[in-house]
Amino acid sequence: MRPALRPFAACIALLSLAGCIPAGRSPGGGWRPPAESPERFAKCVAMMRAEGSQIDALPDRNFDNGCSATSAVKLVAIGIPVTNLGAVKCTLAAPFARWIREDVTAQATRWLNGYVTRIDSFGSFACRPVNNQAGNRLSEHGRANAIDIAAFRLKDGRRITVKEGWNGDDPQIRGFLRALHKSACGRFSVVLGPEANALHHDHFHFDMGRGPYCR
Numbered sequence: 001m002r003p004a005l006r007p008f009a010a011c012i013a014l015l016s017l018a019g020c021i022p023a024g025r026s027p028g029g030g031w032r033p034p035a036e037s038p039e040r041f042a043k044c045v046a047m048m049r050a051e052g053s054q055i056d057a058l059p060d061r062n063f064d065n066g067c068s069a070t071s072a073v074k075l076v077a078i079g080i081p082v083t084n085l086g087a088v089k090c091t092l093a094a095p096f097a098r099w100i101r102e103d104v105t106a107q108a109t110r111w112l113n114g115y116v117t118r119i120d121s122f123g124s125f126a127c128r129p130v131n132n133q134a135g136n137r138l139s140e141h142g143r144a145n146a147i148d149i150a151a152f153r154l155k156d157g158r159r160i161t162v163k164e165g166w167n168g169d170d171p172q173i174r175g176f177l178r179a180l181h182k183s184a185c186g187r188f189s190v191v192l193g194p195e196a197n198a199l200h201h202d203h204f205h206f207d208m209g210r211g212p213y214c215r
């Protein structure tokens with residue numbers, strides 16, 4: 001077996017257990033991460049700032065174990081505070097800021113007649129394999145290219161969690177979470193939620209790796 005196919009084979013082997021992310025439409029080849037350069041990064045940072053985000057550009061970091069955080073930013077203010085976020089690739093941070101400013105705000109008004117004051121995340125950068133399964137390829141979290149979202153705090157005190165709300169009793173909350181999951185699929189390469197697999201029963205995972213995949 002060609003080495004390039006091994007991660008995909010591992011994914012197939014684990015599919016029934018963990019519901020791996022498929023390796024794209026042409027397994028083993030074809031997909032390449034978008035090229036990065038100082039110019040592209042500067043352009044992305046400038047675009048985010050022009051759209052109203054306050055961000056700090058971070059120096060590139062590469063780690064011995066294959067993990068990296070390159071072309072990444074720290075989100076200082078993007079409309080609604082998000083907890084637990086570390087480095088995020090700018091090409092992910094840009095659609096994330098739009099999702100927050102446009103989708104989260106609009107769907108909270110529509111479904112909950114509410115105003116989101118804080119979003120709780122499970123983080124962005126983490127050096128680990130996909131689904132924490134040894135042998136899987138590196139998670140997009142290991143490239144600062146993924147964000148996990150767990151809950152939304154409202155001004156009226158409510159805290160909407162993916163864990164309790166996705167299949168909860170309140171149809172408005174179910175509608176709110178499904179609307180946000182759906183809109184995310186239009187913004188990110190990969191979106192995983194409670195329907196994807198058991199590992200995502202309590203959060204939405206967004207990344208800009210190989211896709212599209214929306215579940």
Ligand SMILES: [Zn+2]
Pocket residue numbers: 141146147148204205206
């Ligand atoms: Zn994730």
